[in-house]
Amino acid sequence: MVRQNWVATWTGTGDAYCRIADLNLNKKEFDEATEAWLCALTAFEVAKRLVAGDDPRSADVSAKVEAGLQRIGLSFGHEVECVRIACGDLGEILTCYLPAATSNLRAPAIICVSSEEEKGATLLGRLLPVVIGRGMSVLVVSHGDVANYARGESELILSHCLDHLSVRPDVDSSRIAIYGDGLSAVLATDFAAYDGRIAAAVCDGGIWNWTRSLRSVRWMTPTADGADKDILSACRSRLARRLNCPILVVAGGRGVVSVSEAIKLQADCMTARINVDVVMPQLIRGGQGEEIDNFVSSDDCIFRWLEQRLARHSTQQQVVG
CATH class of the missing domain: 1.20.58 (Methane Monooxygenase Hydroxylase; Chain G, domain 1)
Structure with a gap:
């Protein structure tokens, strides 16, 4: 009640x-x-x-x-545009596009993929308060329009979205990022590894696939727990090495990445000199003891990171806080 x-x-x-x-x-x-x-x-x-x-x-x-x-x-x-993007033999998808509030300038753009339980329009409604005023455009895609395909085809669909943004006169094609919300963080990692044009990625850093593979190995090989830590570290950061752009991993809250795994990944990547940042959403305790992530502060932190990474003249690493 x-x-x-x-x-x-x-x-x-x-x-x-x-x-x-x-x-x-x-x-x-x-x-x-x-x-x-x-x-x-x-x-x-x-x-x-x-x-x-x-x-x-x-x-x-x-x-x-x-x-x-x-x-x-x-x-x-600046009205929200409904944009249909042709994806070759895979058909077409309906996306939401919000242009940046800039005039006569090519702005950076973010491809945002919603979490598995919501539509793209719902994600855009949540992100608008932190997007407006940052001078960036956003193209929002529904998780179901990307994930419900065979392996490799999801990346192809997102590449068509990137193609669409790249030829728009209001978008700087060299400053396009990918952001995956919830389970779509896995899709964002795969796409950033697939398409080298991505300038920054908010993703899972390969943790989801790494954790799933490790569990399979431990199920088949009971001695896996005693495996060399250096080997495990190298495997953990292997996918992150394939991403030729800065990445931000959102750990805890409603995301798919645990805090402990995110910290391990960041430590391994720092040793390997791979550019990985980690942010943990603030949690609010509800009246019945449940924890709810503070999406307002989390979204602000994510888009502040994106704004810094896509700044035209940004030359030094910023600390996410």
Whole structure:
């Protein structure tokens, strides 16, 4: 009952901000309207995380996010575009594209792949508050449109997305990054290793596949626990070596990477002089003892890292905090 009340409270808060945004739009107070829309999207994201996946209110909240995305462009002059990208023999996918709020400049761009349980539009609704004002474009792809293919085809689809961005007049083709949310962090790693044009990657650093392989070896070979630590370290960082770009691994929270494995990977990569950063989301303890990741601070940290890595004149490593 307590959780249901909180869902209603946050949904009601989002609805209230939507009404405020509409009032400001009518008065042509666009900055105030934009701020209200962003507050509404954040409130709806909180409500979505509190509601169970099979709860019918989950679809209602997602619909409110999609409606907000269509309206927010009226206030800051950059509407979300629905873009169909042809992927050769694999058909086509529908993506969401938000251009950077820059004029006559080629801006960096991020390909964002949603987590396995949400659509691309829902992810964009969550990311808008941290994307606006950073001078970067985002192309958001749904996890299901990329993951539901044979091995190798997912990378091909993402390459078509990168091709699309590379020829856009508002995008700097040398500054395109990939960000995988949730289980899509694995897809982001595979794609960054596959396509050398990627300038930065928020991914799992190969930890998911490494951990799965190690468990298989331990199941088949009981003596694997006593294997040489140097060999294990070399194997752990092997995939990271194939990524010719800076990478950020998000550990803990709702991600697929454990904190312990992320720390081990970073230590191994530092020894091998591979550029890997790790960030751990702040966790908030709920009223019933459950832990909820602070997605606001986590998303801000991720996009601050991306902003630094894709800066045209960035010459030195920054510390993620």
